Amino acid sequence: MEQKKYLADYFQQPHQEYHAILNDLENTFDNRVASEIFNFTQAKTESAMTNVWRLLRNRYEELSSLEEGMPEEPSEEDISFYVNEFFRLTNPKGISRDLKAAFQFDEIEEDYKNFIKQMVSQEYGQIFNRYLYPSVFFTQLKAAITQKIDKIIKPLTTYTETLGEHATLLGKIKEDQRSKGFVRGGAAMLGILVGIPFVGAGVGALLKANDEQAIQTSMQSVFDDWNLYQEELMSFLEELEEQYRLAMITLYGGTLLRVSSQFEILKFTFCDLSMAEGKYWLVLNEQEAKETAEWVKNTATGIEKLISQKRWKEAIVISEKLYHTIKKRTATSRTVLYDNKSALSIAHHYYYLSYQEALIQEFENGHIDSFYDTCKKLLMEINLTIKESDFSTTFHKPSALIIRFIKTAIKRNDYDDLRLLIDYMEKLMNRYQNGEVFIGEATASEEVFVDELKSILIAANFMEDTLHMNLGELGADDEGEVLHVTRKQLKSLIDMDENAGSPDIFTNYLRKQYKKSWFIPILKLSPFSWLKRYRKRVFLSLSLILILSICLYFAKGSLSSLWNDNDVQSSESVKETPKVTYLRITTDAANVRSGPSLNDSIIDYVDKEDKLEFRNEEAVDNSGRTWYAVKLVNGNDGWISSGITEEIDN
Structure with a gap:
């Protein structure tokens, strides 16, 4: 019960908790290992959110098809079919069920256990079994995240109920055109996350004067409830992504942090890591x-x-x-x-x-x-x-x-x-x-x-x-x-x-x-x-080995001597070819900091596609890590670790 309450509280501030773990990772591991953990958990999060957006997009496409298939002269049967399908697609319980399924919580536990199984097969890997999260943890994790889903369903329920009342009001008006106006306006209103809903041009003009005020009042209620739902939904999706990201980095990053502390007792530390392959390499x-x-x-x-x-x-x-x-x-x-x-x-x-x-x-x-x-x-x-x-x-x-x-x-x-x-x-x-x-x-x-x-x-x-x-x-x-x-x-x-x-x-x-x-x-x-x-x-393999020596030197806390020869070559190259040097990162994503150390704040993120302009300035921090001053594509300046960059052609 205490753990369940702790998890519920833990996910109340996902942004703060996530960056606390991220900071622990950066302080515990060298940049190469920390980046690997970050990229892996980020990929997991993006995959889950892609499933959520695919679900919502599918419902929207069905709604659009439903509206486009409405005849110009709809029969009572057409209208009845439309209304039934419309409320089926916007049914709050159905959306809630689908959202929970989209996150594939059962697969989260299975993937995590497979990851631990792979790690156990490595050197001294039995230590990972000590920190395997039990099944009850995943049950409580699911409950902590899905409570947000249940929360967002409430304003959606209010909205659909209001729209239902509006439909009942319009149903009292015995004109086919008015019914059609409701139908077409309703589809656009319940577009689910796409655009801002509208009533449909000319609906009011189709009504008798003594009905217009009632319709306008009813529509205002629909709009008010829609705006509330839309605001809640967008906020919900942002929070949901943050919570899921926190869950992933807690599972994988948290496990590796605890295992690392045990390796430290054995006088080892991680020098490299492949999360997807379930492999790691240790040094003293x-x-x-x-x-x-x-x-x-x-x-x-x-x-x-x-x-x-x-x-x-x-x-x-x-x-x-x-x-x-x-x-x-x-x-x-x-x-x-x-x-x-x-x-x-x-x-x-x-x-x-x-x-x-x-x-x-x-x-x-x-x-x-x-x-x-x-x-x-x-x-x-x-x-x-x-x-x-x-x-x-x-x-x-x-x-x-x-x-x-x-x-x-x-x-x-x-x-x-x-x-x-x-x-x-x-x-x-x-x-x-x-x-x-x-x-x-x-x-x-x-x-x-x-x-x-x-x-x-x-x-x-x-x-x-x-x-x-x-x-x-x-x-x-x-x-x-x-x-x-x-x-x-x-x-x-x-x-x-x-x-x-x-x-x-x-x-x-x-x-x-x-x-x-x-x-x-x-x-x-x-x-x-x-x-x-x-x-x-x-020779690419040999070059990678030279780069790998950076992370091995991190274990010793001395990098300056490693790059002396390369620094000489770089300076000679600059003299021979006085042109701007561009870099890109060799990992999927990386932090850009305000200064040349892990203690400086993160000011931006870059990925492999970003082209960084080298400012011909570098610095070595107290841990011996070399940093490059770079200009980002957005014009901002920052610092990035040299160990995850490579020079590219202009």
């Missing part, structure tokens, strides 16, 4: 991420020290333990720790580094069989991007190991083993296309990507051009596009090859390509047409 909270970063950094320093002391086995044991420990903890894996890298990308790097340095030493010591077998095992196990830029001058570059593996395979005539390099690249591409890239893997551009993995890309060309190996779809070149390998990159590979042993067919291939580069500046890497075919999708 700020304090836990800080402590984990310190642990990983100390471990990494210890691994580097062991490698420098050539204590290979110890380095491998520790790096393997670090990698597999983090890999098993998905939230830890995707958490950005330092240097804009996720925990898993850091652990993977040291796992590979330990093996690489030990294997190159094994190669130099002449233990070729051990070197070769372990190389194959390593290539089958690694699945994250090995970036040359991540290796300091203290250690070898990954290309040094790849080249030694290629030369050993050639010497042993084990050419098919080179396919392990292609298998590794396919693993990367499949993950890229599926958006399964960890922060720290992504490259800034296609050119950088080629530079990071040039040894494998060149090896693929070598396999096809010199060894005539069939790489299947990898060898197709439907679009004839090319990837660029520079002369400088080829020269660095030649230098590594010279340090890796005696010249062989791979050495000759590199030298041949280097000579060609003096005349043909672009080397075509045809085996990777699969990369070219999906290049937009792949």
